[in-house]
Amino acid sequence: MNVKKIFWIVLTIFALGVGFSLDANALSEPDKLKLNQTIVPAYGLVLENDDCPVQDFTTSWFNYMQRPTAGYYSFAWNVSNNFFTRYRNWAPNQDTTIVSHPYSGSYPSKVRVFSKKRDIQDYKYRIGIRNDDIELALIRLSIYNPPNPALDYPMQASHKLGQEGYWRCDNTNCSQGDWLFDTASDGYAVFDIEYKKHNGKCILNVSNDSAVRSPYLTAKHNQSKINVYMLNIDPIKDYSTDFSHSFTDTLQPTSFYAPQFTITTEAGTREVTFESAVDSVFGTLGEFPELQSGLKIVLDVRDRKTGKTIYKNNVDRCIDWLASTYTVAGVNAVSTYPCNNVGLSYLHSTAKFVVPEEHSKIAVKACYLMDKDKVDLLPPRGVFRLGCRYASFELDTTTDSTTFVGRDHNESYTGSEYYDAKALDEPPDTGIFSKIADVFMFNFLNPFAPLFSLFSSGQHCVDVPIIANMLGSPHSRYCSWFSSSVVSVLTPVFGLSGMMLVFGFFVRWLGGSHVNFFWTEDDFYNGGRS
Amino acid sequence: MSGIAQTILTTVKVSLALTVAGAFMVALNALLSTIATVVFGNVIAEVLSIISVCLPFNALAVFGSIGSAIIAIGAFMVAVKIYTLTTALLKV
Numbered sequence: 229m230n231v232k233k234i235f236w237i238v239l240t241i242f243a244l245g246v247g248f249s250l251d252a253n254a255l256s257e258p259d260k261l262k263l264n265q266t267i268v269p270a271y272g273l274v275l276e277n278d279d280c281p282v283q284d285f286t287t288s289w290f291n292y293m294q295r296p297t298a299g300y301y302s303f304a305w306n307v308s309n310n311f312f313t314r315y316r317n318w319a320p321n322q323d324t325t326i327v328s329h330p331y332s333g334s335y336p337s338k339v340r341v342f343s344k345k346r347d348i349q350d351y352k353y354r355i356g357i358r359n360d361d362i363e364l365a366l367i368r369l370s371i372y373n374p375p376n377p378a379l380d381y382p383m384q385a386s387h388k389l390g391q392e393g394y395w396r397c398d399n400t401n402c403s404q405g406d407w408l409f410d411t412a413s414d415g416y417a418v419f420d421i422e423y424k425k426h427n428g429k430c431i432l433n434v435s436n437d438s439a440v441r442s443p444y445l446t447a448k449h450n451q452s453k454i455n456v457y458m459l460n461i462d463p464i465k466d467y468s469t470d471f472s473h474s475f476t477d478t479l480q481p482t483s484f485y486a487p488q489f490t491i492t493t494e495a496g497t498r499e500v501t502f503e504s505a506v507d508s509v510f511g512t513l514g515e516f517p518e519l520q521s522g523l524k525i526v527l528d529v530r531d532r533k534t535g536k537t538i539y540k541n542n543v544d545r546c547i548d549w550l551a552s553t554y555t556v557a558g559v560n561a562v563s564t565y566p567c568n569n570v571g572l573s574y575l576h577s578t579a580k581f582v583v584p585e586e587h588s589k590i591a592v593k594a595c596y597l598m599d600k601d602k603v604d605l606l607p608p609r610g611v612f613r614l615g616c617r618y619a620s621f622e623l624d625t626t627t628d629s630t631t632f633v634g635r636d637h638n639e640s641y642t643g644s645e646y647y648d649a650k651a652l653d654e655p656p657d658t659g660i661f662s663k664i665a666d667v668f669m670f671n672f673l674n675p676f677a678p679l680f681s682l683f684s685s686g687q688h689c690v691d692v693p694i695i696a697n698m699l700g701s702p703h704s705r706y707c708s709w710f711s712s713s714v715v716s717v718l719t720p721v722f723g724l725s726g727m728m729l730v731f732g733f734f735v736r737w738l739g740g741s742h743v744n745f746f747w748t749e750d751d752f753y754n755g756g757r758s
Numbered sequence: 759m760s761g762i763a764q765t766i767l768t769t770v771k772v773s774l775a776l777t778v779a780g781a782f783m784v785a786l787n788a789l790l791s792t793i794a795t796v797v798f799g800n801v802i803a804e805v806l807s808i809i810s811v812c813l814p815f816n817a818l819a820v821f822g823s824i825g826s827a828i829i830a831i832g833a834f835m836v837a838v839k840i841y842t843l844t845t846a847l848l849k850v
Contacts, residue, residue, distance in 0.1 A: 678822030690807035694800055708811040718815040723823040730827040 487525050487594040491621045498623065502527055502579040504594060526597050527579055532589035532620050539581035583623055591620045682723040683716075771844045779837035783829050 489504035504525055529539040583590060595616035690707075708715060794802055809817040 676826065678819065678826045681816075681819040682823050684819070690804075690811055692804040692807055695804045695808065710814040714814050715810075715816055719819050722815045723820040726820060726824040727827040730824055730831070734831050 487596055487617050489592070489594050489617065489619075491590075491592060491619070493623055498583045498585065500529075500581055500583055500590070500623070502529075502581070502592065502594070504578070526595045528593040528595075529581060529583075530591050530593075531587045532591045536587075538583055538587060538590060539579070587623075589620060589622045591618065593618050679723075679727075682720040771841055774844070775837040775840040778840055779833040782836050783833040786829050786832065787826075 487504045489502055492501050492503070493499065494501070527539065528537070530537050593616055803818065806818045806821065
């Protein structure tokens with residue numbers, strides 16, 4: 229056989245094999261939810277109002293801590309020395325010449341201007357601030373103007389962190405220690421911040437005014453229109469380095485929340501009811517009404533054998549959030565906010581669909597999704613992740629129940645767990661036809677996309693649900709044995725080397741040099757130049 | 759044929775060859791991906807992902823770049839063929 233023919237056959241086979249892998253990931257997930265890949269915006273303390281420019285009070289590091297039993301999110305970050313050398317004046321027995329109240333003061337805002345402008349109105353966090361000198365302040369910023377006035381209540385006793393929630397930090401570590409400030413009756417020192425123009429100068433005013441917090445804050449918020457921004461600077465890293473010894477009982481960065489749900493059938497029918505209520509930990513989102521309005525459950529029901537879709541809802545609407553029954557002080561109450569459970573600690577959703585007769589076993593996948601525009605309000609990415617839950621059921625139309633037949637497990641997202649509410653107007657994917665249509669779409673960068681991917685950081689962990697399902701593995705997420713830094717160096721090295729090798733063969737072939745794949749004995753004596 | 763006309767003609771030929779070759783490259787890329795998707799689903803990508811987590815490099819990216827190189831060579835050959843054909847036609 230002609231050597232050239234062999235070369236072409238090998239080349240074709242190899243090209244086909246490689247081609248199969250090209251973009252297979254992107255193209256082979258027709259039902260993948262359209263997720264916006266925007267990373268969670270950075271968190272920090274940034275203030276602005278109508279009179280004063282945006283000011284960034286964030287500096288070098290940021291830390292996130294959550295105590296699951298508390299239900300409140302706590303943030304700690306280091307702020308500029310300019311700010312906190314003055315902050316020391318808050319402490320008793322310190323120089324308080326510039327403050328009129330032992331726990332309040334006005335400070336010039338000598339900080340850099342932050343470029344991004346966002347509008348977050350509802351905000352309730354506990355914030356720990358560490359001074360690089362000595363002092364520690366744990367304050368709870370409370371800029372608080374919820375849409376539901378009934379929410380404007382002092383912190384509930386059940387939400388108390390307890391004394392162990394107070395931490396004192398110095399230059400090197402944080403430990404349980406004395407509380408520097410007078411605490412409110414609920415066990416917290418509550419400080420209010422106000423950023424406004426005073427005598428022609430924009431100042432940040434911090435005060436301890438917990439006694440009259442609710443009306444005062446609401447009024448103040450309306451007047452000064454303070455916007456608070458959180459800037460997230462790699463919280464996981466800081467979590468592990470700065471506070472790991474102090475917060476062993478916090479949620480791990482790998483934790484995620486997937487919908488808990490039940491599937492029931494109506495006796496004698498094939499109507500299935502999906503019902504889900506958030507778990508108790510996730511229910512702490514009840515303290516963050518805006519989060520709830522951006523939270524969706526996306527349901528994907530398929531035939532367990534064929535994978536054919538039976539029911540699927542879009543993320544542009546919630547699945548008929550129930551007029552939820554929840555308990556307040558032992559009394560059942562009903563939400564009047566369907567699809568926007570403002571003020572509830574527990575979300576409750578339901579969906580009904582009919583399973584055609586040709587299907588008996590169904591696979592149900594339910595995912596939490598969060599509007600990406602609401603992610604500013606979320607705790608940092610990586611600590612508080614959203615995910616999906618899979619389960620399979622067999623319908624029993626004779627009774628009003630179903631039988632659980634498959635695996636029931638959680639999966640966290642590999643990409644972003646947020647959806648883009650603005651992108652929902654795009655036409656739906658029409659399946660294989662749209663993919664074929666993509667063949668005729670020209671984009672100059674497309675052919676070179678694999679080349680660029682050599683220099684991307686890549687994924688440290690991968691999801692392999694199909695293979696896991698084939699092998700019956702309980703785990704479908706695997707992480708690399710090698711650090712991402714090693715992978716990011718070796719990938720372009722091997723990729724470019726491989727490309728050069730291919731081009732080398734080609735150039736040599738063009739130059740008339742035959743590639744001899746079948747060396748004979750003579751070739752060993754003449755260097756393959758037969 | 760004058761020098762200017764020759765230049766224009768050559769430019770048109772080169773442009774045509776580049777355009778067709780580029781389109782060929784894109785179409786081949788997408789076609790192969792589509793075939794792979796239809797035939798194998800997402801299994802290949804998952805296999806490569808598994809390989810990637812066992813190797814100190816991203817197998818998907820490396821094999822993808824090698825595949826791009828091969829497809830680029832094919833596109834180059836198509837371009838050369840077009841150029842040659844158009845030259846031969848014009849000579850006729």
